[in-house]
Every structure is written in structure tokens, then in C-alpha cells.
Amino acid sequence: MLETARIKEFAAEFDPQPFHLDEKAAKASVFGGLAASGWHTASVAMRLLVTGGLPFAGGLVGLGGEIAWPKPTRPGDTLHIESEIVEITPSRSKPHQGIVTVRSKMFNQHGEAIYLLTAKLLVFRRTRAE
Amino acid sequence: MLETARIKEFAAEFDPQPFHLDEKAAKASVFGGLAASGWHTASVAMRLLVTGGLPFAGGLVGLGGEIAWPKPTRPGDTLHIESEIVEITPSRSKPHQGIVTVRSKMFNQHGEAIYLLTAKLLVFRRTRAE
Numbered sequence: 212m213l214e215t216a217r218i219k220e221f222a223a224e225f226d227p228q229p230f231h232l233d234e235k236a237a238k239a240s241v242f243g244g245l246a247a248s249g250w251h252t253a254s255v256a257m258r259l260l261v262t263g264g265l266p267f268a269g270g271l272v273g274l275g276g277e278i279a280w281p282k283p284t285r286p287g288d289t290l291h292i293e294s295e296i297v298e299i300t301p302s303r304s305k306p307h308q309g310i311v312t313v314r315s316k317m318f319n320q321h322g323e324a325i326y327l328l329t330a331k332l333l334v335f336r337r338t339r340a341e
Numbered sequence: 342m343l344e345t346a347r348i349k350e351f352a353a354e355f356d357p358q359p360f361h362l363d364e365k366a367a368k369a370s371v372f373g374g375l376a377a378s379g380w381h382t383a384s385v386a387m388r389l390l391v392t393g394g395l396p397f398a399g400g401l402v403g404l405g406g407e408i409a410w411p412k413p414t415r416p417g418d419t420l421h422i423e424s425e426i427v428e429i430t431p432s433r434s435k436p437h438q439g440i441v442t443v444r445s446k447m448f449n450q451h452g453e454a455i456y457l458l459t460a461k462l463l464v465f466r467r468t469r470a471e
Contacts, residue, residue: 225384275409
């Protein structure tokens with residue numbers, strides 16, 4: 212769950228804009244109330260992906276991707292993420308590695324999608340002994 | 342500058358993978374040494390964008406975009422960012438708002454591009470009185 216204090220603390224360090232720091236300023240902004248930094252949301256999504264156990268032996272090594280924040284994340288929101296593997300592309304030059312495209316959607320407790328990530332991950336083929 | 346302790350702390354909270362947490366594990370990984378979480382890098386870039394003063398009156402409100410991490414961020418790296426506005430699209434339905442596409446590149450002290458962001462930002466037209 213995203214706590215108000217952590218939302219403000221993250222914003223103070225990385226995204227010091229009034230609508231992430233102060234309820235009153237946020238109310239008057241396009242967000243209409245305090246909203247987490249989109250990068251805080253993205254970081255929380257990464258935590259859920261890493262601890263949720265996507266099945267890549269070498270870890271989650273992102274090369275890049277596409278992101279979208281269709282709705283703001285609010286204090287007290289409880290988030291969950293769903294991922295699907297949409298593509299696996301073996302490397303032509305390096306037979307032991309490849310790129311996996313993973314599409315993830317993070318939802319709040321109302322079932323609203325608040326964050327979309329389509330990430331390209333560098334992955335390694337398991338050796339026979341593993 | 343990204344300090345080792347902050348790299349590990351950020352990773353412990355949001356991206357707890359061995360190559361972001363432990364020098365020895367990182368050395369044996371694809372990174373070949375401790376690397377900051379890509380989301381830490383992205384968050385630092387946001388701080389530079391917000392405090393660097395991109396000239397949007399309503400702040401930097403991201404709708405989404407594309408990201409890439411062509412190289413890892415290392416402890417002690419000193420980063421700077423360069424941005425260009427590549428497109429301004431007025432809203433058809435809402436005359437006072439529009440979408441600005443901003444392309445940013447963050448470099449380390451060796452002049453290597455370590456992070457690319459092409460972001461779509463929601464912006465508002467200044468009123469005459471402003």
C-alpha cells in the first residue's frame with residue numbers, strides 16, 4: 212500500500228512538484244488531490260515484478276520499453292500487477308541470450324489500470340545442467 | 342552523484358536483485374559490477390528534469406512514453422540530462438490543453454548515454470492574464 216508519507220518523501224527526493232508534495236496544492240492541480248509520482252508508481256511495479264517471481268534465471272534486466280500512467284496513484288491505494296509474456300526473440304549473434312517482451316498492467320483496489328509497462332528484458336538460456 | 346549506499350537502499354525497497362545490492366554478486370552478473378536499478382536512474386532523471394526548469398507552467402505531468410537504458414548507471418557516476426521538445430499537439434476537444442513530446446538523454450561523466458526518455462506530457466495553454 213502506498214502511504215501518504217512515503218509518497219511525499221519519494222517526491223521530495225525525485226519529483227518535487229506541488230501535486231506530489233502538498234494536499235492543498237494537489238487539490239487545485241489537474242490531479243484534484245495528492246498523487247504519487249509516476250516514477251514512484253513505476254518503482255512499486257518493479258518491486259511487485261521482482262518479488263512476484265517472473266521465471267527468468269538471470270533476473271529482470273530491462274533494456275527499455277513503453278510506459279503509460281492512465282490514472283494517478285493515490286495515498287492508500289493497494290496495487291497488484293498482472294503480466295504476460297508476449298514475445299521471445301533469440302539473439303541471432305549470441306545463441307545463449309535473447310529478448311523477452313513482457314506486458315504488465317498494474318491495477319488499484321477499484322480494478323482500474325493505473326500503470327502499463329511493456330518491457331524488453333535481456334534473458335539467458337538455461338544450460339543443460341541447470 | 343549516485344552514491345553506493347543510496348543505490349543499494351533504493352534497490353532494497355524497489356528492485357531487490359543481487360546485481361543492485363551486492364558488489365560480489367554484481368561482479369558475477371551480466372552487469373560486471375554494481376549497477377543502479379534502472380528505475381533509480383529514471384527517478385534521478387526526473388529530478389533533473391523537474392529542477393532543471395522545463396518551461397511548462399502546470400508542471401511536468403507525464404502520460405507515458407518510451408524509455409531505454411543503453412548502459413548501466415554506476416556508483417559515483419555524475420549525470421546530466423539534455424532535452425528537446427519534438428512535438429506539440431493541441432487537443433482537438435479541449436482548446437486549453439495539449440500534449441508535448443519531450444525527448445531527453447541522460448549522460449554520465451564519460452559522455453555515454455545511459456538513459457533515454459521520450460515522454461508525452463499534458464500541458465495547459467497560458468491564459469492572457471498570465
